[in-house]
Amino acid sequence: MSESKIRIGTAPDSWGVWFPNDPNQIPWERFLDEVQAAGYHWLELGPFGYLPTDAAQLADELAKRDLKLSAGTVFTGFHKGEEQWKRAWDQALDVAGLVSQLGVEHLVVIPDLWRSDATAEVLESRNLDNAEWKKLAAGHDKLGQALLEEYGIKQQFHSHADSHVGTYREVERFLQETDQAFTNLCLDTGHFAYYLGDNVKLMTAYPDRIGYLHLKQVEPNILADVLKNDMPFVEAVALGVMTEPGFEGVPELAPIIEKAAEINPDMFAIIEQDMYGCAIDFPFPIAQRTREHIFSCTQAARIR
Template identity: 70%
Template sequence: MTDATAPAARVAGENPGLRIGTAPDSWGVWFPDDPNQVPWQRFLDEVVQAGYTWIELGPYGYLPTDPHQLEDELGSRGLKLAGGTVFTGFHKSDDEWQRAWDQAVKVAGLASRLGAEHIVVIPDLWRSDATSEVLESRTLTDEQWAKLAAGHDRLGKALLEEYGVRQQFHSHADSHVGTTREVLRFLDETDPQYTNLCLDTGHFAYYGGDNLRLIEQRPERIGYLHLKQVDTSLLFDVLKNDVPFADAVSQGIMVEPPHGVPDLAPVIEAVARIDPDIFAIVEQDMYGCDVDRPFPIARRTREHIFGCTHLARIT
């Protein structure tokens, strides 16, 4: 958020609620090119049929990367772009900057040309989501924390200055920033001018995080939302048995609302009171699902959200 006084000014009158969107992830899309995933044309068509207006890019290369083609495809369906995604590993070495910036040039370059103002940044996982191989230690040293924070502030500053988009950091299962203590440390060590939080309600709840408490504690750091729910009937088995996140997804750890936690209405309402211009993107991890499964879930999820709170809007 660019101005600490702006949210209060915007909510002084009638609060319109958060803009609700969806993402390729809710259609089981994790990779730019996977023959088992929903084709991108079908994804866009079903987004419209499910009743959404806002979407994310998903993995770069899944949707058309030519800005004119993408603009035409979205425009013909009445869709708008909220943001894109970049992956980083700043804790590893100084060499990670170039890898992150090479992605940012492509993703932010495309997204900003279509009017998007946010880039969701996901840290590398300590355990591969493709092979489940353990790649490194689960925890960071103080030196690695310092590199992580400095790298994200540098990236956030560059994204804002070069493309006019804001970095929203996404804590993640099987990453080094997942628990409440880790998320708070990350926020403490980064600059709110350049680095804020994409609060993914499902990933934060995955490690026992209280979404509402975090929103209450750090309202000025909430810049973006991913809406999803965790199946608590499965969660403790997943954690007890150290199930890799990708396997947990295939088992249905992220469940269709309202069958999991957290309740979405209180989260939406709490964030809408901070700033009604924040996006709330439905992102139910469903990689590996049958291509016919996502659409009815996406439609029911939208209906659930708009049925449980008045502080939600399509545009």
């Protein structure tokens, strides 16, 4: 195994935060306190507007807890046509405009889902035709080039359950349709495993396209029911399909972290356990145990 190590962090998602404002979510000040107490140094911004959007205030709040940002997140729907550009760039102006002031070099980009992650409503066809694939790829390359030129930020595309890019073959096609100079992957290990994708196989086949990681596991017995019954992702999350690492979940994280360290020791691996709707006191001990599990199962992980 390589002696290289990658940076491990966490995200608001691991505290059940999906939206900028939700009275049932953990207050942002307590979230930051618990990230520090759980032993992390790096974290993602989460939904824009959850953490402070004033760069100076955010920098101060992070610094007094010895925390730093690894990435921000935006949402896109480029397969729908050119009118989606303004929507994506408006988000980028907010998110990249903020995080670039704090030295962030990555933007995680999540595609629109064909089935709502809030209501489970079917919004459109679950498959793209060839013309939609071309629109999707062209939109992401345009966004990636603009982010790089305007902010020095790299686009990292996140395949997702209930999206048009989820299976191994769909992710592979996305890579083949896009330009490595502007569009690479935030490989979410749980979302990729959700459709039975082999993370290490993809990383081995496309090492130069893996720019960022989200560390996550799925519970295989729950996943079997989800797939058999075509269950919406929001319902699958409520069942616990995204499970606490270190127990019965897949994929095994150590080989993925070690492969990432071989590819690029400066890569971030951000722990994300989808827990929207959980009680406020629930996530903190899980965050502690998850960090301890990762550092006990591999020597290819570092905090800073």
